[in-house]
Amino acid sequence: MIRYISGRLAQSFIVMFIVAAVAFALFDFVGDPVRQMVTEDASQAEIERLREMMGLNDSVAVQFWRYVSGAVQGDFGVSYFHKRPVGVLLQERMPATFELAGTSVLLSILLGIPLGVYTGLHRNGRIARGLMAVSLVGISIPTFLIGIMLIYLFSVVLGWLPSFGRGETTEVFGGAWTTGFLTTSGLRALILPSITLALFQTTMVMRLVRAEMLDVMRTDYIKFARARGLRDRVVHFRHALKNTLMPVVTVIGLQLGAVIAFAIITESVFQWPGMGRLFLQAIQQVDIPVMSAYLIMIAFFFVVINLITDLTYYAIDPRLRSGALKGNAHA
Amino acid sequence: MKHSKFMSALAMSTAVVLATGQGAVAQENVLKWASQADIANLDPHGTTGALPLTILGNVYEPLVMRASDMSLAPGLATSWEVIDPTTWRFHLREGVKFQNGNDFNADDVIFSMGRVGNEYSFLRDRVTMVTEMTKVDDYTIDFHTAEPNPILPNMWTSIYMMDKEWSEENSATVPSNTVENIESYAGLHSNGTGPFMVTERQPETKTVFEPFDGWWGERTDNLDRVIYTPITQDGTRVAALLSGEIDMMFPVPLQDIDRVNANEGTKVLIQPELRTIMLGMDQNRDVALMTNTPTNPFKDRRVRLALYQAIDIDGIQSKLMNGLSEPAATLISPLLFAPAGQMERYPFDPEASRKLLAEAGYPDGFRTALVCPNNRYVNDEKICQAVASMLARVGIQVDLRTMNVSQYWKVVGRPVQEFAIYMMGWTPGGLDSYSVLFNLMGTWDEASGRGRINNGDFSNPRIDEIVALVESETDTAKRDALIAEAYQIVHDEVYYLPLHQQAVVWGVRDGVEVKQRADDGFNYADAKITR
Numbered sequence: 085m086i087r088y089i090s091g092r093l094a095q096s097f098i099v100m101f102i103v104a105a106v107a108f109a110l111f112d113f114v115g116d117p118v119r120q121m122v123t124e125d126a127s128q129a130e131i132e133r134l135r136e137m138m139g140l141n142d143s144v145a146v147q148f149w150r151y152v153s154g155a156v157q158g159d160f161g162v163s164y165f166h167k168r169p170v171g172v173l174l175q176e177r178m179p180a181t182f183e184l185a186g187t188s189v190l191l192s193i194l195l196g197i198p199l200g201v202y203t204g205l206h207r208n209g210r211i212a213r214g215l216m217a218v219s220l221v222g223i224s225i226p227t228f229l230i231g232i233m234l235i236y237l238f239s240v241v242l243g244w245l246p247s248f249g250r251g252e253t254t255e256v257f258g259g260a261w262t263t264g265f266l267t268t269s270g271l272r273a274l275i276l277p278s279i280t281l282a283l284f285q286t287t288m289v290m291r292l293v294r295a296e297m298l299d300v301m302r303t304d305y306i307k308f309a310r311a312r313g314l315r316d317r318v319v320h321f322r323h324a325l326k327n328t329l330m331p332v333v334t335v336i337g338l339q340l341g342a343v344i345a346f347a348i349i350t351e352s353v354f355q356w357p358g359m360g361r362l363f364l365q366a367i368q369q370v371d372i373p374v375m376s377a378y379l380i381m382i383a384f385f386f387v388v389i390n391l392i393t394d395l396t397y398y399a400i401d402p403r404l405r406s407g408a409l410k411g412n413a414h415a
Numbered sequence: 416m417k418h419s420k421f422m423s424a425l426a427m428s429t430a431v432v433l434a435t436g437q438g439a440v441a442q443e444n445v446l447k448w449a450s451q452a453d454i455a456n457l458d459p460h461g462t463t464g465a466l467p468l469t470i471l472g473n474v475y476e477p478l479v480m481r482a483s484d485m486s487l488a489p490g491l492a493t494s495w496e497v498i499d500p501t502t503w504r505f506h507l508r509e510g511v512k513f514q515n516g517n518d519f520n521a522d523d524v525i526f527s528m529g530r531v532g533n534e535y536s537f538l539r540d541r542v543t544m545v546t547e548m549t550k551v552d553d554y555t556i557d558f559h560t561a562e563p564n565p566i567l568p569n570m571w572t573s574i575y576m577m578d579k580e581w582s583e584e585n586s587a588t589v590p591s592n593t594v595e596n597i598e599s600y601a602g603l604h605s606n607g608t609g610p611f612m613v614t615e616r617q618p619e620t621k622t623v624f625e626p627f628d629g630w631w632g633e634r635t636d637n638l639d640r641v642i643y644t645p646i647t648q649d650g651t652r653v654a655a656l657l658s659g660e661i662d663m664m665f666p667v668p669l670q671d672i673d674r675v676n677a678n679e680g681t682k683v684l685i686q687p688e689l690r691t692i693m694l695g696m697d698q699n700r701d702v703a704l705m706t707n708t709p710t711n712p713f714k715d716r717r718v719r720l721a722l723y724q725a726i727d728i729d730g731i732q733s734k735l736m737n738g739l740s741e742p743a744a745t746l747i748s749p750l751l752f753a754p755a756g757q758m759e760r761y762p763f764d765p766e767a768s769r770k771l772l773a774e775a776g777y778p779d780g781f782r783t784a785l786v787c788p789n790n791r792y793v794n795d796e797k798i799c800q801a802v803a804s805m806l807a808r809v810g811i812q813v814d815l816r817t818m819n820v821s822q823y824w825k826v827v828g829r830p831v832q833e834f835a836i837y838m839m840g841w842t843p844g845g846l847d848s849y850s851v852l853f854n855l856m857g858t859w860d861e862a863s864g865r866g867r868i869n870n871g872d873f874s875n876p877r878i879d880e881i882v883a884l885v886e887s888e889t890d891t892a893k894r895d896a897l898i899a900e901a902y903q904i905v906h907d908e909v910y911y912l913p914l915h916q917q918a919v920v921w922g923v924r925d926g927v928e929v930k931q932r933a934d935d936g937f938n939y940a941d942a943k944i945t946r
Contacts, residue, residue: 115821122463122537127864128829130540137534166455166618167602176618232650239658247654248646249620355646357619365452365647370821 089391096387103383104155107376108148117164117370138164151376161373165366170377174359179261180250181351181358185343187278192285193336199286200293201325207298215290222287231280231353238276246273248355277354281347285339292335296328303327329400337393341386443639444944446927448663448937449652453619453645456602459575460530460590463537468573469936470643473624474514475575475607478505478524479568483932483941485689485750485846487568491519491576491608497889500563507554512629513578514605514612521550526579526588528558536590541570541844563887565894569845581606610634610940611641619645624939634940641939656681656922662944663929665921665937669737669793675922684921684931687741689748690842692792694785694802694912696722697835699872704835705784705814712781713835713871719909721771722836724764725809726802728914735797739918745902746841746855748916750933752848754899758906760913768809780810786827786834791820793917799838829859832870839868846934848898849885856905857882873910877901 118134135141139150154161160170203212239247251269253262264270300306301324309319348360355361359378366374454467459475462468480490492505511519525548532542544567547559560567582588587601605613610630615623624641626634644661646652649668655661657678667675667683675681696713697703703711712718728742741748742760749756772780787799796817803813816834818826826833843850858874859866865882866872881901888894905911919935926946930938 113822115819115823116825119824120821122540126463126537126540128861128867129864133534134537167458167461167599168456173618232654235651235654239660240654243658247658247660248651249644253617253620353648353651355644355648355651357617361619361647368819368821 092387092391092394096384096391099387100380100383101152104152104376104380105148107379108144108151111144111370111372111375114367114372114375115370117372120369121164151373155377155380160377163366163371163374165369165371165374170373173362173374174377174381176262177357177359177362179263180356181344181347181360183264184274184277184281184350184356184358185340185347187274188282188285188343189336189340191278191282192289192339195282196286196289197293197325197332200290201297201320203290204294204297204301205320207294216294219287219290222283223291227280227284227349228353230283231277231350234276234280235353245276247276249273250357277350277356280353281343281350285336285343288339289332289336292332293325293328296331297324300324300327326400330397333396333400334393337389337396341382341389344385345382444637445640445642446638446663446939446942446944447642447644447661449644449646449655449661450665451645451647451652454622454643456599457605457613457616458587458590458599458602459577459605459607460527460533460536460538461599461602465935469934470622471575471605471607472573472609472936473611473641473939474605474609474613475577476609477572477574477576478507479571481572481846481932481934481936483930485933487572490572491524495568497563497565498557500887500889501560503558503560503564503567504551505556505558507556508631509554511608511631513581513608514627514629515578515581516629517578517580519576519578519608520553521556522553523576523579524548524556525550526582527574527576530577530582530588530590531574533589538574538590541574544570563889565887565889566845566847566849569847572845576608577601578606610636614640632940636940636942637944638939638942641942653922656924659924662924662927663921663937663942665919665935667920667922669739669920672737672739672920680925681922682925684923684929685739686919686931686933687748687750687916688919688935689751689846689916689933690792690840691743691746691748691916692795692798692838692840692914693743693746694722694914695837695839695871696912697832697871698910699874703783704833706835707782708777712775712777712783715775716909717771717775718777719912720761721768721775721809722806722811723761723909723912724771725768725805725811726912726914727763727805728760729763730805731798731801732915735794735801736915736917739920740793740915741918742915743913745906745913746851746911747843747848747902748933751843751846752895752898752902754895755902758902761909765805765809772810777810780812782812782814783835784814784816785836785838786816786818786823787838788820788823789817791823792838792840795838798914828870829867832872837870839870841868848902849882852878852882852885852898852901856901856910871910873908875904875908875910878904 118131118140122131122134139147151161162168163170163173166173199215203215206212235247238245250264251273252267253264253270254266255262264274306319306323309323347358348364350356351358351360352364362374363378450466452466454470455462459471477490478492480488482488491508491511493508495503495505498504507521507524513519528542528545528548531538544560544564545558546561549557551557582601585600587599589599610627610632611624612627613622614625622643626638646655652664653667653671653675656664656675672683675683696719698713700711703713732738732740732742744758744760745755747755772778785799785803787795789796799815799817803815806813825831827837841851841855853865854868856878857865857869858879859869859872878901881897885894885897888897919931919933921931923929926944928943928945930941
């Protein structure tokens with residue numbers, strides 16, 4: 085088990101290294117950071133001087149090496165634009181992104197699974213059909229549009245909820261984390277963005293659970309369970325739902341990574357002060373240290389989440405506990 | 416069922432949250448406003464962006480200010496004069512205090528100028544003309560320059576003064592800068608002489624300002640607090656104004672102007688901007704870039720004029736800019752150089768264009784390329800699309816390429832120029848014509864940097880002469896006459912195709928009075944809450 089986990093973590097470092105290398109190779113196409121820093125009428129000599137000072141005249145390989153050797157020691161450099169250490173910038177924004185992504189994933193699980201079970205069991209019912217139709221909307225409208233529509237309805241027209249920001253935040257854990265969960269304005273500010281971000285996930289979880297339920301309900305052991313005279317609820321949730329969960333857990337796991345990585349759009353629509361906005365801004369500013377650190381970190385999240393997903397299988401599926409996992413580790 | 420219980424609990428708590436919302440603001444006069452980007456840091460010498468400099472201009476002050484009509488006005492200096500051709504004398508305001516209670520005097524000025532001139536400063540270019548500073552007394556300083564410099568005060572309107580003692584105590588004597596991993600104390604804290612102080616700051620979320628009671632000036636505002644929030648997305652920023660969460664914001668996207676005006680309780684303020692948008696053409700190479708002719712058609716004035724007269728600038732103004740642009744006849748706004756207002760554009764006349772092209776030997780036109788940014792100027796991409804189709808009507812086929820501004824400067828300018836025609840916007844440094852003449856109109860000269868933005872590489876000896884003369888001419892009338900002559904040459908020779916000045920559009924809630932400025936500057940001290 086420990087060997088398995090440490091093996092996976094070692095893989096993650098290789099993945100992160102490759103991501104960093106690819107990212108660095110691409111940065112050459114993003115633009116010239118110095119141009120973003122100086123005024124338009126800065127002289128050529130001035131621009132050259134800055135390029136030299138920033139080490140931008142070195143080859144990409146040299147710059148990459150410098151970056152990696154810093155990163156290994158936990159030093160991701162200093163943002164060109166914010167002029168502050170990248171590690172600090174990411175740490176400041178991480179709580180906002182995690183709270184938003186966490187809330188959204190929780191919403192999508194708490195809504196998606198029951199709705200999926202319901203529509204799977206009553207697949208010809210009117211409500212189930214209605215839900216399916218609505219879910220089609222959720223899965224096909226782009227996040228950006230949903231966000232803007234929610235803002236116009238709930239902020240501009242109805243005036244119920246704030247259109248931007250995170251509300252009042254509170255520092256917890258000695259200032260290491262800022263949370264919006266403890267204030268009314270923080271919770272109100274969370275509603276629209278988390279719904280926006282959760283909508284796609286919810287509809288996907290719902291559709292997935294439904295499809296799996298339809299499959300499972302046809303299997304023999306459900307028939308046997310019914311024949312044993314078990315109550316519907318026990319059949320549906322003990323026997324059926326539990327057996328649909330494997331693919332659902334996989335998808336939710338992958339989606340959690342995606343939600344963190346792609347909260348970018350939601351964050352930018354709602355001016356949510358998270359990592360996604362930081363990254364988006366970094367692209368516009370050609371802030372290479374921030375871009376690289378963000379990409380490396382996202383790669384790390386994906387690897388860790390995949391690892392956790394695998395371990396969750398282990399908890400859910402008793403078959404894996406009897407040795408299959410070991411085989412997997414050698415694969 | 417467990418789930419449904421949870422869900423009803425969730426719904427209830429949501430309802431509670433909704434009901435308690437819209438928390439009443441106390442009877443304080445709080446002005447909340449938003450614009451596109453955050454101030455990266457509070458260091459007055461650690462940024463070159465127009466927005467952060469204007470925001471910090473409420474906290475820190477320059478020696479020489481810009482009044483709202485863009486004329487020079489006394490700031491921390493009460494007067495300034497040329498005492499000999501290479502020396503400017505500045506008389507400082509007495510009785511000025513920094514927000515920490517320290518006195519402002521000549522030592523602070525010398526320290527601040529040195530800090531701006533530091534090798535890590537991005538504003539260094541603005542002060543490199545000073546070779547020596549002499550403290551005459553506590554409130555008088557002489558600045559010596561190698562060459563006579565008539566526009567030195569113009570260049571310094573966003574060079575802010577810091578407190579020497581405070582900076583030294585907090586080891587903030589070097590501007591915030593990425594390069595040497597310098598995270599200056601002054602990037603996170605502030606201590607200016609201005610009417611407002613920063614009292615709270617959450618990067619990317621909000622910066623809170625409160626009045627500084629010890630300010631030297633006379634207060635006309637009635638604000639107790641100002642809260643600045645960056646909101647990047649246009650749609651979200653407009654929504655925040657419409658829903659009443661903020662009192663003021665800019666820029667308002669052109670397509671949202673009607674909505675802001677139609678909404679009860681909000682309106683827009685509009686003023687022409689200082690930047691001039693133009694197109695430049697490759698005029699030096701033997702074969703023009705990405706053009707299918709054996710020679711360079713843009714060397715021929717008739718071709719350049721043909722392009723000029725093919726562009727329907729009024730059409731662009733009414734159809735693309737919602738009427739919010741001021742067609743330009745030359746490369747500077749009349750707000751900055753009044754005689755520019757008397758110049759007239761060549762008329763829009765496609766027939767004349769075709770004739771000119773035929774005379775120049777291109778009766779069937781030719782094929783060339785135009786490059787434009789797509790996120791730099793108002794409607795930049797749409798303007799270029801319109802220009803491309805207008806040129807097609809007179810026979811010039813244009814391959815249009817548009818790109819993000821961060822890539823744009825890699826293909827436009829020195830040392831690489833990849834397209835025959837390019838778009839350019841220019842707000843002159845120091846708001847003086849010299850910057851236009853020197854950078855955009857002079858012949859490229861690597862040693863001095865003259866003509867650095869003359870990407871079309873045209874060369875006119877008379878303009879070069881004028882550049883040299885204007886540099887040190889201290890008689891305003893003579894200087895203006897020379898500048899006007901240079902603009903006239905550019906017009907006569909059609910070295911550029913000037914387009915327009917775009918508009919500055921602010922959105923404001925009723926009950927809030929602000930003074931809109933052409934440079935998009937926002938002085939809190941000019942604002943009032945009357946609701």
